[in-house]
Amino acid sequence: MNFTRFGRPAVIAVVAALALSSCAANEGAAPETDSASALTGTINAGGSSAQGAAQEAWIAAFQTSNPDLTINYDPSGSGAGREAFIAGGSDFAGSDSYLSDEELAGTFGSCAADTTAVDLPNYISPIAVIFNVEGVDELNVDSDTLAKIFAGTITTWNDPALVALNEGVTLPSTAITAVHRSDDSGTTKNFADYLGQTAPDVWTEKASDTFPFQTGEGAQGTSGVVDAVTNGVGTIGYADASRAGDLGVAKLKVGDEFVAYSAEAAAAVVDGSPLVEGREANDLAFKLNRTTTNPDEYPLVLVSYAIVCTEYADPAQAELVKAYVGYMTSAEGQAEAEASAGAAPMTTDLQDKVAAVLETIK
Incomplete structure (x- = not known):
């Protein structure tokens, strides 16, 4: 699949913050936290147990760079994760299946009134x-x-x-x-x-x-x-x-x-699969090509998603979710998932596409 290339300022900002933190630590002193760039608060999420190992690694790395941020992820299963997010009990859902048309037609408790949610790939395995x-x-x-x-x-x-x-x-x-x-x-x-x-x-x-x-x-x-x-x-x-x-x-x-x-x-199958038709342009749900006969492709694959609001009821929470999902779907986050969970890194084009959607979230 060929995606249009987008700039990635949201992801670059996260990576830059991580780099600054690393440089300061290497200077040997315990630096004061820059309140203008540090993330403070709590993200509550849950769902996909397939993402479990990757989430553990992502959380450890991201919280190390943002010590005033707490991330809680409950690997309760994709269905339970979507239910909690729809009810407003979490800030995003991890799900190995994208939102159904029926779910998209409903309301989402953490989202601003009259807005919806979108599926953003974050884990391929x-x-x-x-x-x-x-x-x-x-x-x-x-x-x-x-x-x-x-x-x-x-x-x-x-x-x-x-x-x-x-x-x-x-x-x-x-x-x-x-x-x-x-x-x-x-x-x-x-x-x-x-x-x-x-x-x-x-x-x-x-x-x-x-x-x-x-x-x-x-x-x-x-x-x-x-x-x-x-x-x-x-x-x-x-x-x-x-x-x-x-x-x-x-x-x-x-x-x-x-x-x-x-x-x-696994990545090869995803790369050759189209997006689900009839959805908003910022919803990146895949219709996977399971019937491939190419032995270089493994068709029994899952694309797991971070399901997020297009606009959050709490703008401060939106910024936390955008930063964390931006990290997970960045080159650095994908490398971490590959090392810790054997995940297939998303292509650069897909990383860029996710980052472009994240820029629009309020």
Whole structure:
């Protein structure tokens, strides 16, 4: 995707403030805080648990440079995060799925009257299909087989469909326990969107934050899914790739090849995807191209968003949110997310586009 290049004064201001702080610290004295540039107050936010590791790193770095600022982020899940933001209980929401048309048609408690909210990408990451099967270190799956596992129609690991995809691998007769999110989850919506686009004859339910089938085992949050897969027998699940740890991770069939996830392959899919049609120009929600056959792209990817007001009821709070979201989506913030959470850095064009929207927020 080609975006028009924009200047980034909001991001430059944040980076400049960080640089000044660093220079002063290197001089050896404890400098007085410049009240004209220091950020003071509290930001309350929550939502996406996929963003959890990145948020921890972002908060630590940003609060170090702004010691009078407190940032609280609750990784309660994308659905809970959007609900809290809509109700006015937080300053922004982290969400692995963008605002629905129904949500956009409503009101937002932290926003000024008669204004709305927008989706700003801040975190791109592959979703890993994680598994724990004794004696199995590598696993290939295609979307049709994966859909049948989570829909509950493939129930054992030595099912002929899995055997055919894994030549030379001895798959046991162990029962499959497919672990899904029990809470409203943007990761679930992305997982379901991938299966709905690539295996529509099997995955017939519309993608949503709620897992659609009464099958398998439900677990709360990303950490709950990872724990259930880790501690179970014959388990498989889906989670942000940053949390895969030592679990087995399946390769997905893309075109004629089986592809392992990578930050680069996730970023490539996003770069080739259009924005959602019919929205305001400052809403940067992506319609991801899951049906790619290019093995350099990994289609099971999530774009996570910072959902913010176009105008805040409290202008002072707007400045805090703009500064923090500006940092997260800057080159420095994206490098921090890559180092701490394995995220795929947003392209410079996309960073510029987000910065241009942030300039307009009041």
